[in-house]
Each structure stands twice: as structure tokens, then as C-alpha cells.
Amino acid sequence: MSGRVARVALGTYRLAGMLAYPVIGPYLAYRSAKGKEDRARRLERFGYASANRPQGPLVWFHAASVGETNAVTPLIREIRRRDINVILTTGTTTSAKLASDRLGEEAIHQYVPLDIKPAVGRFLDYWQPDCAMIAESEIWPMTIMELGQRRIPQILVNARMSDRSFARWQRRPAIAEALFENMAVVVAQSDLDAERFRDLGAMQVSISGNLKVDTDAPPYDAAVFARYKKQIGDRKTWAAISTFEGEENAAAVVHRTLKERDAQLTIIVPRHPERCDDIEQMLTAQGLKVARRTRDDVLSPDVDVFLGDTIGEMGLYLRMTEVAFVGRSLFAQGGQNPLEPAMLGCAILSGGQVQNFRDAYQKLARNGSARMVRDVEMLAKGVHYLLTNDEVRHGMIDAGIATVHEMRGALSSTLKSLEPYINPLTVKARLLPKTMAQG
Incomplete structure (x- = not known):
């Protein structure tokens, strides 16, 4: 039958x-x-x-x-x-x-x-x-x-x-x-x-x-990286990567919260770059100054958000920071791959909806290289804590690199x-x- x-x-x-x-x-x-x-x-x-x-x-x-x-x-x-x-x-x-x-x-x-x-x-x-x-x-x-x-x-x-x-x-x-x-x-x-x-x-x-652990680290243009690092100077940076709808606004809230305490640059890399025009409009409506990779904008001291609106340059964006929130986990379900930020030396933050990458997150969290957040307020506290505590941040980074090697x-x-x-x-x-x- x-x-x-x-x-x-x-x-x-x-x-x-x-x-x-x-x-x-x-x-x-x-x-x-x-x-x-x-x-x-x-x-x-x-x-x-x-x-x-x-x-x-x-x-x-x-x-x-x-x-x-x-x-x-x-x-x-x-x-x-x-x-x-x-x-x-x-x-x-x-x-x-x-x-x-x-x-x-x-x-x-x-x-x-x-x-x-x-x-x-x-x-x-x-x-x-x-x-x-x-x-x-x-x-x-x-x-x-x-x-x-x-x-x-x-x-x-x-x-x-x-x-x-x-x-x-x-x-x-x-x-x-x-x-x-x-x-x-x-x-x-x-x-x-x-x-x-x-x-x-x-x-x-x-x-x-997971075969993704055995891949090479994402490539990047060393000259472009050096130019951006010079423009950033002493400012602290954090990144929200592979974001879905709602998570870019969460990153904006975090940025405005932290801006009152310290000068910092927020890097946002949406999962779907075709949404970037709408995202930029949302950010500017909140009074934030946006630079975009496709326009080759200068990351001047008054820039609040660097919008990574290109394909294939995750290696560049992740090398510009040591703290990364991985999206599709706070307001969307399933999660995105946390292994690239781990192998590129980032302390990882994520929402709890990571069912599609459960095994990777369990191993990273168990070794102390990833932390889960419940909401935007907790994300802001996590980003601030990691940006201001070098020893904790570097410990998470080292644990992430070690976890990736263990998983190969x-x-x-x-x-x-x-x-x-x-x-x-x-x-x-x-x-x-x-x-x-x-x-």
C-alpha cells in the first residue's frame, strides 16, 4: 500500500x-x-x-x-x-x-x-x-x-x-x-x-x-584589508554576518547603545546582498552614517556602519574584527555557518535558533569559543563585554581555532x-x- x-x-x-x-x-x-x-x-x-x-x-x-x-x-x-x-x-x-x-x-x-x-x-x-x-x-x-x-x-x-x-x-x-x-x-x-x-x-x-571544517580559510585582498585597517585606526570593531531580516536592525540598536560608551565601527554583512539598499535606508533613518563596500567608501571616523554588500569577501570582513555575531539565529531560524569566523580568529556570538548547525555550535560552545544570546539587549552586553575584555576575547579566539583543528x-x-x-x-x-x- x-x-x-x-x-x-x-x-x-x-x-x-x-x-x-x-x-x-x-x-x-x-x-x-x-x-x-x-x-x-x-x-x-x-x-x-x-x-x-x-x-x-x-x-x-x-x-x-x-x-x-x-x-x-x-x-x-x-x-x-x-x-x-x-x-x-x-x-x-x-x-x-x-x-x-x-x-x-x-x-x-x-x-x-x-x-x-x-x-x-x-x-x-x-x-x-x-x-x-x-x-x-x-x-x-x-x-x-x-x-x-x-x-x-x-x-x-x-x-x-x-x-x-x-x-x-x-x-x-x-x-x-x-x-x-x-x-x-x-x-x-x-x-x-x-x-x-x-x-x-x-x-x-x-x-x-563537516566538510566545511576542511576548507581553506576564505581568501581576501591584502591591499584592500591594509587600506581599511589604516582608515579604522584605533576604533574597536565588531561584525554581524550572514544576517537576515530584523538582525540588521538589532545590530543598529547594539551600535547606538555602545556608541555612547566608546568609538566603534559596526560591520554588517547580510546573507542576501540584494537587500542592502533597504538596509542602508533603515540605518540612515536612525541617524547612522553608512559606508558601503561596493561604493569603495572611506571608513572615516564619523562612519557608524560598514555595509558589506559584496559576494565572496567574507574573508575580508572577518579579518577586520575579532568579535562576530552570526545571523539567522536571533529573528530567523536555522543558523549560519560559525566555522569561518572561528577559523579566522573571531569570538562568536549567536542567537539560539541554530538547528542547522547544531553539532558545530555544540562543539564551539563546549570549548568556550561561542556564546549564545537571548535577545538584542543580551547581544549588546555580549559585544561590549568582549570588546572591553581582551583576555576573555582572546581566550575565545584561541578556543575557536583549536576546535576547528579538532574537527578536521x-x-x-x-x-x-x-x-x-x-x-x-x-x-x-x-x-x-x-x-x-x-x-
């Missing part, structure tokens, strides 16, 4: 995609006008290739956005070291830029095809991947079914299952089992993630830890789980004539 329910539900999903196909073009055009799609490469979303398929084995990686792209970059490089070709798909323009900056020609980048049968089928017909690796929690039913029908091994890497997603899948156990049983292996971030994937029907599950090893664990699928492709790639392998 459950199998029949799953077949009907997935068949309905397939039919809905087919019916929606004619109106998707105008929808993507609308998103392009908003800057959320790459107009010049829109056909990639329908499965049309804009690059040549190289000769030899090919692994398809999919990473939805910036965080997932960062996480799988070291794994992609390891696959390339084995002479296996890689195509990386992402879903956002920001992650496409990051892929270009970080990987260059090491991987072919395409936008992920829409999860409808014609687009996915066209993509798979052209690229014919030998294996598909999907990062974290991207579950697209049509893509999974199409890969399953073609007997292409599909693997979830750095896999996690949030509380909300797990509850949603539990309400549809037959569908969950019909999809997750297609996974050749799930390489989970934590024991809890592994248990959840097993409960939902995944047959082979291993545990690696996910890359080697992941590669071990992938050996049955990667080793045969390595042999096949290295048996190819050199001219063909380079094509």
Missing part, C-alpha cells in the same frame, strides 16, 4: 512539472530581471549544455548555494587529482561566481537543471555522468528518479537533515523511502544526521564530520566512503590516452 502511495505521489509530482513547463520560461525571465538568474545562461536551467563534455569519466557535483559550494570544493579538487572530470552545478548566481573564483577550469560549471523530466533528462543525456554527488540536503525527486532509472550511483555528501526537514519527511514515510533508497551511500555530518537518514530509508550511511578530518573520511565508486573511475581515467584524458 505504501509503495502505491509513493508511486502516485511521485507520478503526480512528475505530471505537475510537465504541466508547469510552459510557464517556467516567463518565471525565469522575471527572476533574471531581479538578478536572481543569469540571463545569458538561462537555457542551462532547461538542461541545455553551454560547454563540451570532456572525454573520460565524469562526476557530477551539485551544490545549491555558496555554503555548499565552499564545502565540496576540497572534495572536487581531490577527485580532479585522480584525473576524473567534474561538472559542478549550482542554483544561484552568487555560487556560480564563487565556483569560478575558487575552481576556475578545475571543474565545468553549469546551472542546475530544473527538477522536471525534460530538463533533467536533457542534462543527463548530454553529460552522461558516471556518478552524482549531491551536497548537504538537496533532495530533488525527479532528479533522483531519473538517476535511479539510469543506474547512475547517487551519493549525498556532507549530508545533514534539519529538524524541520526530518519532521516533514516523517509525515511522508513512503515517499521518503522511495527516494532515499536510491542513494548508493549517504555520508552524513553527524551521528544524529546519520540516524535520521537511516530512519527515512537510506540503506548505506556513514559519518564523516571530514575530507579523508568522505574519500574513504567514496572509494568503491571513485577508484574504478580513477583506473579508467588513467588508462585513457593522454590526448583523450586532456580533452
Whole structure:
């Protein structure tokens, strides 16, 4: 009975995609006008290739956005070291830029095809991947079914299952089992993630830890950093990063509270830079002077807030401070990645809604490198305390760096789980004539 329910539900999903196909073009055009799609490469979303398929084995990686792209970059490089070709798909323009900056020609980048049968089928017909690796929690039913029908091994890497997603899948156990049983292996971030994937029907599950710990520290422009540091001078700084709606206003409240006690510069880096015009308007309405990275504004002594409105420069913003509040945790739920500020030498503050990064926060908090705040008032007190207590701040920084080092090893664990699928492709790639392998 459950199998029949799953077949009907997935068949309905397939039919809905087919019916929606004619109106998707105008929808993507609308998103392009908003800057959320790459107009010049829109056909990639329908499965049309804009690059040549190289000769030899090919692994398809999919990473939805910036965080997932960062996480799988070291794994992609390891696959390339084995002479296996890689195509990386992402879903956002920001992650496409990051892929270009970080990987260059090491991987072919395409936008992920829409999860409808014609687009996915066209993509798979052209690229014919030998294996598909999907990062974290991207579950697209049509893509999974199409890969399953073609007997292409599909693997979830750095896999996690949030509380909300797990509850949603539990309400549809037959569908969950019909999809997750297609996974050749799930390489989970934590024991809890592994248990959840097993409960939902995944047959082979291993545990690696978080690949984000094994990534390089975010890069930065040393000349730009030096210029800003000179402009800041002796002022204290703190940063609110990866913020969501409401958290920028919280940062403004903190700034105005602390401004009465000491000269300081607040750095705000929203998770979605397209919101920055509205954020600047909100800040200036409160009487705060705003400098923006995209305008290359000078951080003069009267500047209150430096608005980080660029993509791919988190390494710059975090190096400009030693105290970082990590957003999507105070007024939005789920949390954002705390590992980058930890590895770059920041004492970490966060709201309590960090379910998506529970394991990382537990380890950081247990070692004394992250502190949770309940509200804006507590955030202001935490920022002031850390800015004025060098010994405590540096102790948290040292603990964060040590915690990151303790957590490393996910890359080697992941590669071990992938050996049955990667080793045969390595042999096949290295048996190819050199001219063909380079094509």
C-alpha cells in the first residue's frame, strides 16, 4: 500500500512539472530581471549544455548555494587529482561566481537543471555522468528518479537533515523511502544526521564530520584589508554576518547603545546582498552614517556602519574584527555557518535558533569559543563585554581555532566512503590516452 502511495505521489509530482513547463520560461525571465538568474545562461536551467563534455569519466557535483559550494570544493579538487572530470552545478548566481573564483577550469560549471523530466533528462543525456554527488540536503525527486532509472550511483555528501526537514519527511514515510533508497551511500555530518537518514530509508550511511571544517580559510585582498585597517585606526570593531531580516536592525540598536560608551565601527554583512539598499535606508533613518563596500567608501571616523554588500569577501570582513555575531539565529531560524569566523580568529556570538548547525555550535560552545544570546539587549552586553575584555576575547579566539583543528578530518573520511565508486573511475581515467584524458 505504501509503495502505491509513493508511486502516485511521485507520478503526480512528475505530471505537475510537465504541466508547469510552459510557464517556467516567463518565471525565469522575471527572476533574471531581479538578478536572481543569469540571463545569458538561462537555457542551462532547461538542461541545455553551454560547454563540451570532456572525454573520460565524469562526476557530477551539485551544490545549491555558496555554503555548499565552499564545502565540496576540497572534495572536487581531490577527485580532479585522480584525473576524473567534474561538472559542478549550482542554483544561484552568487555560487556560480564563487565556483569560478575558487575552481576556475578545475571543474565545468553549469546551472542546475530544473527538477522536471525534460530538463533533467536533457542534462543527463548530454553529460552522461558516471556518478552524482549531491551536497548537504538537496533532495530533488525527479532528479533522483531519473538517476535511479539510469543506474547512475547517487551519493549525498556532507549530508545533514534539519529538524524541520526530518519532521516533514516523517509525515511522508513512503515517499521518503522511495527516494532515499536510491542513494548508493549517504555520508552524513553527524551521528544524529546519520540516524535520521537511516530512519527515512537510506540503506548505506556513514559519518564523516563537516566538510566545511576542511576548507581553506576564505581568501581576501591584502591591499584592500591594509587600506581599511589604516582608515579604522584605533576604533574597536565588531561584525554581524550572514544576517537576515530584523538582525540588521538589532545590530543598529547594539551600535547606538555602545556608541555612547566608546568609538566603534559596526560591520554588517547580510546573507542576501540584494537587500542592502533597504538596509542602508533603515540605518540612515536612525541617524547612522553608512559606508558601503561596493561604493569603495572611506571608513572615516564619523562612519557608524560598514555595509558589506559584496559576494565572496567574507574573508575580508572577518579579518577586520575579532568579535562576530552570526545571523539567522536571533529573528530567523536555522543558523549560519560559525566555522569561518572561528577559523579566522573571531569570538562568536549567536542567537539560539541554530538547528542547522547544531553539532558545530555544540562543539564551539563546549570549548568556550561561542556564546549564545537571548535577545538584542543580551547581544549588546555580549559585544561590549568582549570588546572591553581582551583576555576573555582572546581566550575565545584561541578556543575557536583549536576546535576547528579538532574537527578536521571530514575530507579523508568522505574519500574513504567514496572509494568503491571513485577508484574504478580513477583506473579508467588513467588508462585513457593522454590526448583523450586532456580533452
